[in-house]
Amino acid sequence: MTEIVTIQVGGFANFVGSHFWNIQDELLGLAADPYADPVFRNQNLNMDVLYRTGETPQGIVSYTPRLVSVDLQGSLGSMSSRGTLYNETSPGPSYVTTWAGNISTHASGPHRKNLFLESLYEEERESLTVMNGINGRENNSRREIHDEDKVESLENGVQFWTDFSKVHYHPQSLYELSGLWTDVQEFDNYGIGKDAFSGGRGEEMSERLRFFAEECDYMQGFQFFVDDSGGFSAVAADFLESIADEYTKTPVLLYAVRGPVSHTNLRSQKQTVFRDIHDAVSFSRLSSFCKLIVPVGLPLLSRSKAATFLSVKDEEPYHCSAVYAASLHAITLPFRLEHLGPTADSCNISGSMDVSGVVQMLTGQARQNMVSILDVAMPAPPLTGKQVEQTLLRNLQPLTPDITEDVEDLQAVESISVQGSFGSPGHRASVSEVNDMVEAAYENATSRPKFCHLSVSQCPLPIPLPFPSIFGSHVGQHGELLDSPIISSRSRGSLDVHSIPMAARLRSSSAVLPFLENRLVKLRRYGIERGASGAQLLSSWGFGQDELQDMGESLSKMVSALDPHSHTSSDSD
Amino acid sequence: MLRVLNPNAEVLNKSAALHMNINAAKGLQDVLKTNLGPKGTIKMLVGGAGDIKLTKDGNTLLKEMQIQNPTAIMIARTAVAQDDISGDGTTSTVIFIGELMKQSERYIDEGMHPRVLVDGFEIAKRATLQFLEKFKTPVVMGDEPDKEILKMVARTTLRTKLYEALADQLTDIVTNAVLCIRKPEEAIDLFMVEIMHMRHKFDVDTRLVEGLVLDHGSRHPDMKRRAENCHILTCNVSLEYDKSEINAGFFYSNAEQREAMIAAERRQVDERVQKIIDLKNKVCSGKDNNFVVINQKGIDPPSLDLLARAGIIALRRAKRRNMERLILACGGEAVNSVDDLTPDCLGWAGLVYEHVLGEEKYTFVENVRNPHSCTILIKGPNDHTIAQIKDAVRDGLRAVKNTIEDESVVLGAGAFEVAARQHLINEVKKTVEGRAQLGVVAFADALLVVPKTLAENSGLDKQDVIIALTGEHDRGNVVGLSQHTGEPIDPQMEGIFDNYSVKRQILNSGPVIASQLLLVDEVIRAGRNMRKPT
Numbered sequence A: 001m002t003e004i005v006t007i008q009v010g011g012f013a014n015f016v017g018s019h020f021w022n023i024q025d026e027l028l029g030l031a032a033d034p035y036a037d038p039v040f041r042n043q044n045l046n047m048d049v050l051y052r053t054g055e056t057p058q059g060i061v062s063y064t065p066r067l068v069s070v071d072l073q074g075s076l077g078s079m080s081s082r083g084t085l086y087n088e089t090s091p092g093p094s095y096v097t098t099w100a101g102n103i104s105t106h107a108s109g110p111h112r113k114n115l116f117l118e119s120l121y122e123e124e125r126e127s128l129t130v131m132n133g134i135n136g137r138e139n140n141s142r143r144e145i146h147d148e149d150k151v152e153s154l155e156n157g158v159q160f161w162t163d164f165s166k167v168h169y170h171p172q173s174l175y176e177l178s179g180l181w182t183d184v185q186e187f188d189n190y191g192i193g194k195d196a197f198s199g200g201r202g203e204e205m206s207e208r209l210r211f212f213a214e215e216c217d218y219m220q221g222f223q224f225f226v227d228d229s230g231g232f233s234a235v236a237a238d239f240l241e242s243i244a245d246e247y248t249k250t251p252v253l254l255y256a257v258r259g260p261v262s263h264t265n266l267r268s269q270k271q272t273v274f275r276d277i278h279d280a281v282s283f284s285r286l287s288s289f290c291k292l293i294v295p296v297g298l299p300l301l302s303r304s305k306a307a308t309f310l311s312v313k314d315e316e317p318y319h320c321s322a323v324y325a326a327s328l329h330a331i332t333l334p335f336r337l338e339h340l341g342p343t344a345d346s347c348n349i350s351g352s353m354d355v356s357g358v359v360q361m362l363t364g365q366a367r368q369n370m371v372s373i374l375d376v377a378m379p380a381p382p383l384t385g386k387q388v389e390q391t392l393l394r395n396l397q398p399l400t401p402d403i404t405e406d407v408e409d410l411q412a413v414e415s416i417s418v419q420g421s422f423g424s425p426g427h428r429a430s431v432s433e434v435n436d437m438v439e440a441a442y443e444n445a446t447s448r449p450k451f452c453h454l455s456v457s458q459c460p461l462p463i464p465l466p467f468p469s470i471f472g473s474h475v476g477q478h479g480e481l482l483d484s485p486i487i488s489s490r491s492r493g494s495l496d497v498h499s500i501p502m503a504a505r506l507r508s509s510s511a512v513l514p515f516l517e518n519r520l521v522k523l524r525r526y527g528i529e530r531g532a533s534g535a536q537l538l539s540s541w542g543f544g545q546d547e548l549q550d551m552g553e554s555l556s557k558m559v560s561a562l563d564p565h566s567h568t569s570s571d572s573d
Numbered sequence B: 001m002l003r004v005l006n007p008n009a010e011v012l013n014k015s016a017a018l019h020m021n022i023n024a025a026k027g028l029q030d031v032l033k034t035n036l037g038p039k040g041t042i043k044m045l046v047g048g049a050g051d052i053k054l055t056k057d058g059n060t061l062l063k064e065m066q067i068q069n070p071t072a073i074m075i076a077r078t079a080v081a082q083d084d085i086s087g088d089g090t091t092s093t094v095i096f097i098g099e100l101m102k103q104s105e106r107y108i109d110e111g112m113h114p115r116v117l118v119d120g121f122e123i124a125k126r127a128t129l130q131f132l133e134k135f136k137t138p139v140v141m142g143d144e145p146d147k148e149i150l151k152m153v154a155r156t157t158l159r160t161k162l163y164e165a166l167a168d169q170l171t172d173i174v175t176n177a178v179l180c181i182r183k184p185e186e187a188i189d190l191f192m193v194e195i196m197h198m199r200h201k202f203d204v205d206t207r208l209v210e211g212l213v214l215d216h217g218s219r220h221p222d223m224k225r226r227a228e229n230c231h232i233l234t235c236n237v238s239l240e241y242d243k244s245e246i247n248a249g250f251f252y253s254n255a256e257q258r259e260a261m262i263a264a265e266r267r268q269v270d271e272r273v274q275k276i277i278d279l280k281n282k283v284c285s286g287k288d289n290n291f292v293v294i295n296q297k298g299i300d301p302p303s304l305d306l307l308a309r310a311g312i313i314a315l316r317r318a319k320r321r322n323m324e325r326l327i328l329a330c331g332g333e334a335v336n337s338v339d340d341l342t343p344d345c346l347g348w349a350g351l352v353y354e355h356v357l358g359e360e361k362y363t364f365v366e367n368v369r370n371p372h373s374c375t376i377l378i379k380g381p382n383d384h385t386i387a388q389i390k391d392a393v394r395d396g397l398r399a400v401k402n403t404i405e406d407e408s409v410v411l412g413a414g415a416f417e418v419a420a421r422q423h424l425i426n427e428v429k430k431t432v433e434g435r436a437q438l439g440v441v442a443f444a445d446a447l448l449v450v451p452k453t454l455a456e457n458s459g460l461d462k463q464d465v466i467i468a469l470t471g472e473h474d475r476g477n478v479v480g481l482s483q484h485t486g487e488p489i490d491p492q493m494e495g496i497f498d499n500y501s502v503k504r505q506i507l508n509s510g511p512v513i514a515s516q517l518l519l520v521d522e523v524i525r526a527g528r529n530m531r532k533p534t
């Protein structure tokens, strides 16, 4: 089993995706760079899992993400929906062959490229000129753009996810929901999105997905990022339903990601109720069409324990999405570690497992719990020093909202990925060291999961240039944790920190109960109970009583599986 | 003081809102009116990132425009609904609504209450719909529909979207396509015409394929790229090894058990493949025939290997809709299991071949017997050209289908609008009592926006044209305008026909929206939460 097809639906999901693919692109670049740190040159990561090889109309070989991204019209900023690689040699824009009569041209003001994109574009043009053997004299007149200025331009003004993307996308990848514009509608609840999939749009999305799926010889699964804070939740639910229909046996791993902004801005009681109803419905629908769902996104990421070593601006999607993307990158590690034969030298990596393996492990077992928690240690602590056993587990902090902090759950199941962690200062820990350490950590821990899978790679997370300045003063150039802080007037970004060790974990645990109970209670209160105040709203969203009852039942099943004595799960009658 | 001030404020608000509505409707009319008819202007829209869209039809333009004014959004929605329902007439709808508002404005400025106008609209609408019943030209659609009339309707609509030579070529294509999929006694399902496109220098290479074109090819290097006399197996059967079943237990079982399970699972898939091979051997043995499998589900490499070795061509992950189309094109039946395969399941195609264009692959399934599904293969030099031709092809297909289902057509080039207007003024008006008469007149004059705009877009003087047309009409002739000279012509002689259902839909929805916009009270209430108009 090899290929994964990635799907990104909705504003914030595409921000996360953009960082995710920047990281992959950085890894690809480093692997081919003779001057790069050797750990990046022998990653033992199989990039074909996420990428496809193709050919442009000019006959040039292309390597692009196996991706379908869905967003509102106008959300692509200065990037063409056809991507950047397969550009047609168009015979000039005012050339119309199909009409003999009058032509009028209406151009909307071109989106200005920011300094970062401008320099990307220049670089590309330059390499083309070199390829064509032309020694451009105008090069001299070219403005030199300093890295500091690029980073700053991003720090000050990212509006679209394309503003910080350095990846070439396939022309089938970027789909804008036709007729739904970024800044006209407020696309902010399930009801608004409920018809967006119908009327040709859904068919277009499915066709694009089929384009990527048809090429796969052994697809291991879909990885689906959805921004479920608004109308995209409905779009994604309909899309997932059609996927479940068409690709019956292929597992879908769903990450429901939210930016902090989507948690705030509730001015009135009514809006709060509205939001609660949305959250309950959104989760019910999405969870019914996938194998594993991972809610990601804290209301106040900046003040969370997960951001202990970071300085994140909550109001910047560019910032928050980077943290989530880095964590999700770590989580995908087991899916693309190369399978090594027993004789092969396996000192760089261990713990490869495919999507269905991870899904089965986390959701199978006795409890069949399909909701997992995402924890991260960013950066991961070194595996030396005093009480080192505890630090790793202690530093792994949740990015999933609404969960219990300290919970003893003997039935818990976990999948941990550790990337590029340090042993003694300046030395990457070997795979066996990491294995031993983690084992020891659990030995000493007060509560232990029933089962834990560990994937290790010596390759750390590379920090691409278009990455937000979110590192705190204790994070060194290689992501090592410093004893004394670096005094600097500005926050630390990609020019100061080049890579960091990462640890991330998917955890199937009863700690997720509050998240589930919350949704169940709200669904009952506003939708199911006699005279429920949200019944009318829900019926305008297309939900009848029967369907709401079913949703309530499946939520209550999820709750009681984790807590057989739960009050919430049993008071349905 | 308060008691005096308040009603005043109300009136002021009302009239301001009313004028806002009128202006919005006129504004949208201005944007769309240059589109209308065979002499209209094509619009090239260039997006912020340089993406190009080409459009000559109202529907596409409205979808591509970012409309913010709530009134304009309402009108645009009506027009888009017009397209969903009847497939044409969006531009006419928008300019008709605009004109109803414009005509009303005159009377309202003279102090007339909108309610009276709206009453007049209602009367005029009913009378016009009745008149349409008399005016339409019935067409008999027996077992053999009159192909000439179908082609005339298709040509009329296509020539409003594409240059003549291409429009005329597509006229034959869309007419034949609809006739191909048409079954007696059944509703026409246009989805059974596949529309496929291919990058190619010349748009005139667009053609009708009697059979199916798929946008993928086989996935095995040893499979033939071209085969004649093919049995076609259309199926929805997984030919992939599925690991999830094995994973379910793998934490508890030992390595040997696991290996055994994997082997068992593989064997099951192989058995399914073998059943297909058995059928192939049965029908092909000793003959010079070929065997093609087109599967909606996946086929993994080991299965492809087995099939290739048996000389079978296999395609995986076919579009769901192609399952149905294949059966209609080639015969046989779509099977969901390989357990009871018989030769009766198989369809037939005289020729199956692959065409490769860069990383894109196409498979042609052609030379079929008695097809009820077909493919229009659009060729064009770039995406925006292809997209525009595709829009036009859809219009053409709808026009032919409408004609068959309506069993009637309406003379075009403004002929109906002129005749209906004269009917309202000369006959209907006098039967109406009181000031609602003026509503009838406003409606009647608004109808003339179609011939007027057609004249304007042809660079003619619209007043001259209207005088010439109404004069000729009153002499007892049915007349439209010549797009070249503006002189009265007989649309029948020129073969200019519009769809009956399109006309009826325009007449139905236009006045409804205009009335809503005129009864402004409701708009204020509805508009309270909306954004500021821009």
Ligand SMILES: Nc1ncnc2c1ncn2[C@@H]1O[C@H](COP(=O)(O)OP(=O)(O)OP(=O)(O)O)[C@@H](O)[C@H]1O
Residues within 6 Å of the ligand: B035, B036, B037, B038, B040, B056, B057, B058, B059, B087, B088, B089, B090, B091, B092, B093, B156, B157, B159, B160, B411, B412, B413, B414, B450, B454, B481, B482, B483, B496, B497, B498
């Ligand atoms: N050869 C012709 N001479 C004069 N008028 C014509 C001719 N062909 C078509 N027309 C008129 O043009 C009008 C249709 O124009 P057009 O197709 O551009 O707009 P529409 O159908 O209202 O909207 P849409 O943009 O949805 O197609 C009809 O009134 C039709 O009678």
Ligand SMILES: [Mg+2]
Residues within 6 Å of the ligand: B088, B089, B090, B157, B160
């Ligand atoms: Mg038309």
